[in-house]
Amino acid sequence: MRNRSGHTGLIIRLGHLDEGIQNEERYTRLSSQVSMASSAALVTGGAKRIGAAICLHLAKKGYSVAVHHNSSSKAAEDLVEVIKALGVNACTVKGDLSNPEEFTQIISEASSQIGPILHLVNNASKFVHDDLDNFDDESWNAHMDINTKAPLMLTREL
Structure with missing residues (x-):
């Protein structure tokens, strides 16, 4: 989900394990692109x-x-x-x-x-x-x- 500024939000629905794993992998990739x-x-x-x-x-x-x-x-x-x-x-x-x-x-x-x-x-x-x-x-x-x-x-x- 993207807001007006293009920031991506992470949504994990309970009961959808595969989707949650995919989102977690995507989140990890996005997180690693940003220097803390x-x-x-x-x-x-x-x-x-x-x-x-x-x-x-x-x-x-x-x-x-x-x-x-x-x-x-x-x-x-x-x-x-x-x-x-x-x-x-x-x-x-x-x-x-x-x-x-x-x-x-x-x-x-x-x-x-x-x-x-x-x-x-x-x-x-x-x-x-x-x-x-x-x-x-x-x-x-x-x-x-x-x-x-x-x-x-x-x-x-x-």
């Missing part, structure tokens, strides 16, 4: 928890990393300092993924600081505890905006 040292990755929700681990892993592999956050400025800045200490280029990018008007700005800001974004890790999520008694349409929409809509729209923006 010159590759830049944007990790949404990258400041804490799993996102921070992903950022560190990418940095240790030589990727430049844009650590996206919405409200975790201090954690994002601290993580960028750790990544830079590894000798890797990194930056923070603040943005509200529930606001589609910010998608272009997030990618533009990341690109201007670490180079063209070739890799996107859609990790951000709405991190609140909802239970059935309090879960309403507004809460549902907030979760869907962050967890479903934002990854699709950010991928399209690239």
Whole structure:
């Protein structure tokens, strides 16, 4: 699948082993054509928890990393300092993924600081505890905006 910019996405359907193997081989060929040292990755929700681990892993592999956050400025800045200490280029990018008007700005800001974004890790999520008694349409929409809509729209923006 190609988006508007011609970037190729990897899609593996469960239950289609042969297709998955072919896609994995194709992905490996594509990956080997791109120098990791010159590759830049944007990790949404990258400041804490799993996102921070992903950022560190990418940095240790030589990727430049844009650590996206919405409200975790201090954690994002601290993580960028750790990544830079590894000798890797990194930056923070603040943005509200529930606001589609910010998608272009997030990618533009990341690109201007670490180079063209070739890799996107859609990790951000709405991190609140909802239970059935309090879960309403507004809460549902907030979760869907962050967890479903934002990854699709950010991928399209690239």
